[in-house]
Amino acid sequence: MDVLDRIKEQVEANPVVIYMKGTPQFPMCGFSSRAAEALAATGVEFGFINIIQDPEIFENLPRFADWPTFPQLYIGGELVGGCDITMELAQSGELKTMMEAAVAKAGPAAGS
Amino acid sequence: MTVQSEIENKLLDAFSPSFLEVLNESHMHNVPKGSESHFKVILISDEFDGKMLVARHKLVYKVLAEELANGVHALALHTHTVAEYETKHGTVPDSPLCLGGNKLGTGR
Numbered sequence: 001m002d003v004l005d006r007i008k009e010q011v012e013a014n015p016v017v018i019y020m021k022g023t024p025q026f027p028m029c030g031f032s033s034r035a036a037e038a039l040a041a042t043g044v045e046f047g048f049i050n051i052i053q054d055p056e057i058f059e060n061l062p063r064f065a066d067w068p069t070f071p072q073l074y075i076g077g078e079l080v081g082g083c084d085i086t087m088e089l090a091q092s093g094e095l096k097t098m099m100e101a102a103v104a105k106a107g108p109a110a111g112s
Numbered sequence: 113m114t115v116q117s118e119i120e121n122k123l124l125d126a127f128s129p130s131f132l133e134v135l136n137e138s139h140m141h142n143v144p145k146g147s148e149s150h151f152k153v154i155l156i157s158d159e160f161d162g163k164m165l166v167a168r169h170k171l172v173y174k175v176l177a178e179e180l181a182n183g184v185h186a187l188a189l190h191t192h193t194v195a196e197y198e199t200k201h202g203t204v205p206d207s208p209l210c211l212g213g214n215k216l217g218t219g220r
Contacts, residue, residue: 021213030208031186052213068173068180069187083208084189085165 003060011074015102016046019061020071023050031083032071038090039073044099076102115148119179123155126175130194131156137188141210152188152207156197165191 001009011017016039022028024036039046051058051070062068065079073080075098080086089095113121120134133154138147153172160168168191173180180187188207192200 022211028211028213030211031188032213033211034208066170066173068177079166081166081169082189085169088165 003056004064007057007061007064010047010049012077014047014074015106016044016073016075016099018046018048018071018073019051019057020048021050021052024048028052029070031069035071035073035083035086038086038095039099041090042096042099044096044103046099075099076105115179115184116151119151119153119176119184122175122179123153123172126171127155127157127159129155129157131197137186137207140207141186142212143185149183150186150207150210151184152190154190156192156194158193160191161193 018032018036018039020027020029020032020036022032024040027033027036036048049057051061061070061072065072067079067082069082071082071086073082073086080089080098086095089098116134116136120132123129123132123134131154133152135152135154136148136150137152138150139145141147141150143149155172159171163171169189172187172189172191176184176187
């Protein structure tokens with residue numbers, strides 16, 4: 001499968017997914033770490049993709065949504081932004097609302 | 113010209129900001145002394161009025177595409193309109209420290 005199709009499938013299959021360096025437990029970048037912490041703090045389930053383990057995605061994700069840096073957060077199949085936007089949404093409380101809405105829309109079977 | 117002043121000039125031209133601060137935060141990361149790889153930008157401009165954050169950041173990325181493709185590895189962005197900045201009492205969060213992932217591949 002073409003890498004861009006693979007990314008499309010991932011962001012559509014997961015109501016909330018973050019592309020990050022490392023994992024939420026063992027982040028390899030301060031920006032990825034901070035964004036993943038904000039997601040975890042909402043208590044809503046989310047998926048993650050460790051781009052260090054997947055060089056093809058690392059190389060091609062920037063052209064998928066025309067966004068040059070990592071991490072990248074997708075909610076409901078749409079790019080929400082990187083670390084700074086995730087933090088702003090977390091502080092205003094919108095992040096949790098957006099995540100809950102996407103999970104509810106996807107139905108009980110998705111995202112697990 | 114330093115990368116820092118290139119970034120400042122391009123942002124001044126593109127956004128006619130009411131306030132602009134470009135901070136070189138490379139010293140917080142695992143890079144040689146004097147590097148220009150990690151920056152934080154605080155950009156206050158009414159050009160952002162009515163635009164979602166994701167759209168604002170994309171505008172900045174577009175203006176700085178050349179820098180991002182040539183050595184600028186991280187760009188922390190704080191983009192506000194004048195009214196938004198005033199409500200926030202002019203405070204923006206500190207950027208995080210590096211955790212080492214930079215060494216593991218070509219970074220952005």
